[in-house]
Amino acid sequence: MHPISRRGLLRAAGAGALVLPLAGRTAPAASAVPTGASVGAVWVGAGPFDHVYDPSTARRRYLNDHTLVQADGRWHLFSIVGDSAPPGQAPDSAAEVSLAHASAPSPSGPWRSHPDALTVDASYFGEEHLWAPHVVESGGVHWMFYAAGGRAGAAVNAATSTDLSTWTRLPSGPLFRGTAARDPMVLRIGAEWVMYYTELSGPGGRHQVCYRRSADLLTWGEPGVAFADAATAADGVSVTESPFVVARDGWYHLFIGPRNGYEGTDVLASQDPFRFSVDGYAGHVPGHAVEVVTDGRQWWASAAGWFRRGLYLAPLDWRSTPPPWQSPDNPVAAPDVHGRLTVFALDAADRSVLRRVQTGPDTDTWSDWEVFGTPAGAVPVLGRNADGRLEVFSLAPDGAALHHRVQRSDGGWSDWEVFGGPAGAAPAVARNADDRLEVFALAPGGALIARRRQSSPGSTGWDDWDPGFG
Template identity: 70%
Template sequence: MHPISRRRLLQGSAAAGALALLGAGGATAAPPPPHRWIGAGPFTHVYDPSTPGGPRYLNDHTLIKAADRWHLFGITGPAAPPGQAPDSAAEISFAHASAPDPYGPWTTHADALTRDPAYFGEEHLWAPHVVEAGGTYWMFYAAGGRDGAAINLATSTDLFTWTRLPTGPLFRGRAARDPMVVRIDGQWVMYYTELSGQDGRHVVAFRRSDDLVHWSEPGTVFTDATTTTTVSVTESPFVVERDGWYHLFIGPREGYDGTDVFASRNPFSFGLDGYAGHVPGHAVEVVTDGEQWHVSAAGWFQQGLYMAPLRWLDAPPPWQSAENPVAGLGADGRLNVFALDASDHALLRCVQLDPQSGTWSSWQPFGGPAGAVPTLGRDTDGRLEVFSLAPGGAGLDHRAQRPDGSWYDWEEFGGAAGAAPAVARGADGALEVFALGPAGSAVARRRQASPGSLTWQAWDGGFGGPAGAPPVVAANADGRLEVFALSPGGSGIYHRWQETPDGPWAQWSRFGTAAGGAPRVARDGSGRLIVVATAPSGQATFCRRQSVPSGGWDDWRPLFGWTAAAPALAPDADGRLEAFALSPGGALLGHRRQLATGGGWDPGDDFGEPGVRLAATPTAAVDATGRTHVFAVTADGRVRTRVRDRPGGGWRPWAAFGDRVVETQT
């Protein structure tokens, strides 16, 4: 067994077998992008704003250093029950804390500012941002009122006592909120989220000022087709300059706890074509001490402030696998579970020793390091095939199981990629994989030479794309494969299908409206496909299923409320699908099951453990006895499992699964 190679295949004679995602011909690879790419290290919980009166959350916030201490100001309010959003209209004060370092220890102070209805009709206090100029601290914040949305200003000389501007709001807008102020080319520039005047979509607007009090008429720096008047994915704008490039952080994108980054030479014009990375946090702010860069995050479903190192990268960061860990039934009829070791990102494998008794092996090394949790395919003879992403997305690697349950060595499978690929089995039994290019540049397809073969055909690099998330694939009842992908920015879901089993492919067509991340697809026991997807910001999850097997589609229907990502789908022993949906923040794991094969859904229940937060949507698999196993990773990297006591029966309590700490950053 040798570790996964990091060598690329986009060179020389190997190019024919490589992932042709960069549009390069022969040995010439595309030049690297001129801007730096952005990612983030693991987030650390550093501050809880709760008081003796009860738990409180922290949302949009600001950090500023004064002398030898950092000060934190942010939206706060009473925490809601797990999985439920609090009432944003009740956000009427700004929390205040200070610390010698952004990572703490933090000292709580009295709230810095409280709503004053007598001050031009303030109704709430949202999204403070503080800058220092001329020995004065200037706090810009959003405040609704009887006359509409407003950006207000309060000043202080000590960061403890704040005085509102006597003349009232700086300006009003249609939905003006989330101000951020920065100095650019000798002027102050304010970025904020707003509704456009033309079509009422949420955009990032800007204004200029020389004195922080008088502001220009607005302009627009960013918009896309995803947003509507009711759902915004252009919130919490934050702009950072580095080496002549400006980087715009906005969200919630790819779920409530997600922020996308866009780069531009022009600080007043950003677009989807400038995509520069993703940070898995809500209301992200960027701070630096001159040497190290860090990002902070907070949100309704969290327990306060989180900090992580900001990473400036030479290549686009890959998407992480949707499930963590991942599980599949092997050639010998035993379940295999795969995860990444938290310490070195080595691949780990745990094997079911006896399906009847439920005993398992310990975690064993399986290769690596890897850049994401792998994906699995299963040959017609039951052999598993593992597809892994090399660190940094440098390439794809592949390892196949032997008929006796042992494993062949790792082999390089393709060039630079943006995620571990989607895998499905075609009508003739041959596996097909669909891989995302770096930064979502394209979708490529590759097929086994024959069912169960160890050789593969060349990559088709022009299958689709660009895409806003890794594609997903499933087989129709008649064997025709169908692929679903999110458009860049999440403005819609598209699909493409084989016109005949193992035959040619139809063109891409629109399948759904704006979505908050990659969809998922599965086939139930009636032979019908079901697709699930989250709304922008993760406010709800919807499902759409085929009217008849291999046929047309019904309308979208609601399935869950707030959801961190598209729910995991798994067929039970009798073909009924089960869905598992994780709330933002991981405090609630929802569960629903089809009432009958191909039928509607039961009312659902809370499937998680009280007081246990999960780091990612779990995975589910059925073993050789017909019992469903659910595997989940907690926020501290421990794997937990829950198993049915018999096929279709009740569930046993949650239990520990192994003693290794696995990667949680998904």
């Protein structure tokens, strides 16, 4: 198995008393404007996602990494498929051993299910799973590229078809292997084919989007690095999954995730298809494993994931101005125990929790920004006790836990403590009629809502989590 992937990110969700986050690091927000963004439609925005296809039959099933291809007047979907897990748990990625197939007259449907396109074949160079298919056509032949690990390590394999129903694996075996090579996507650029895929710089190394070039789709050159994130395998979160590149009007747009949560995809723009950076941030799409398609008139973003039933579709908007920011990264503020406004935000560089405090309740002077906590998955949430003491609830960057810090009556603060986890987002906090704080936290993928209450008003003690709130 590969060292890390989205399929392993939420495995911890099955452990512990509370099943609650997955949240990745994000690119800088709108301050990081792509060079030349004022010329042409460089920014990307997306409308709401509609549920357009459910693969469930006798049992509830999900789709994940997928591909859409148009042929003979119909659209074809090929996708990871698996059985949905109980609420609050993540499916077993090792059980993803077939690729679903469906077709429709348009991306919005209606979709008709077909027999699975491929099932795992252990006799074929040790295949153990089938992940992340991508299909392109060349000379009347469709090529399907997919990730299939094995004892010999991560592999990118290929199969071909002339009718999109019967697929034949290449007799020569895997196209190449890598440290964590998976999620292939192929694009025609000039006279050659370019494959983008997610990778690590080495065991425990940085998360990357790599590329290889080919003239014939069969023989691929040495890898290059199109994008390298600051996150490493040691951070426990992969943020270069599902790479998808769109060429449009002289620009190349790289869609990658999960970023800003499991169901989040960032867009990076560049005029060089082999060099992307966070300085080219060009938008955010609130979906998992996002693919981009067009029929020549309308652009769409498709999405699918573990915690959804099937395929979702949203209109994609190419813009000359930044879209509204869809994220939980806005700063938060509240008066503290001395009545002074206190503002919390995330550092754009490493997502540390920052704080700035009013020097007095009746002044307009402020302290300098200071580090208040380690990197977080979202801006913290504040609760305020009846006596004015603040309580801060912070989401760990990998969703491993919620963290908690309490203000003392003298204005100082307790140490950070683990409050619960894993969770799918920053919690909601409110004070009820008897002055006890209550915390409501979302499980990974929104599978359930759990609740925890103070034992008594202003107490440092809390009741156990109630995972059955909703």
